[in-house]
Amino acid sequence: MGSEPIQGRMTARSQEGVTVFLIGMRINSFRAVRSWWPTFAAMPRMLKELSKEADSGLLGYRLLWGGPRVVYTVQYWESPEKLLAYAFAQGKEHRPAWAAFNRRMREGRDKVGFWHETYVVPAGAHESIYVNMPEFGLGAATGVVPVGRRGDRAAERLGGTA
Known part of the structure; x- marks a missing residue:
């Protein structure tokens, strides 16, 4: 991801569906470092x-x-299937981290909070605009193109559904 602004009006290159996954934690007790x-x-x-x-x-x-x-990540995924495949994959970082987190939750009770949200966004149901910005958000994940290639107005970029 570049840090230099791209002049003009850009939009995310991808017109495909995307899965947006937000996941984060809240430190309820800074002193309980072993919990968070x-x-x-x-x-x-x-x-x-x-x-x-x-x-x-x-x-x-x-x-x-x-x-x-609170610290969290916004993640862009190709599909909910690939997100779930990683969540349940043996031999990957997630499973042991999740098991350890659950143990700490039982032991530490309310010292750390956890949340996630998943949004499955079909093709044609998302649009974006970035004006004089470096690649950002979905645009950073999939690349950007000039707005005119996808439509000058948000309604056009949403496939005329707005």
Whole structure:
């Protein structure tokens, strides 16, 4: 992902369906480092593993802070099937991290919170615009093209459904 702004109006190259996965944690007690640090440290390992595998289905991601207690990622996936395949895959980073997290949740009770949301967005049901921005969001995950190639108005980029 480049950091230099691309001049003009751009939109995400992809017109295909996409699965958007948001996953994060909330530190309820900063003093309970043993409850939240392993969870915090596990996500970068998983993202590194997924990024190295071209057929993992992960298109791109962004790590974000949601205030002083919340950290999360926005992930773009090719399909819900590939997301779920990773979640249940033997020999990958996710399964042991998930099992360890569950153990810590039982032991530490309310010291750390966890959440995720999954959105399956069909082709033609998403649009984007980036004005004088580096590649960002779905555009960073799939590349960008000038807005005119997909339609000058949001309704056009949504396939006329808006």
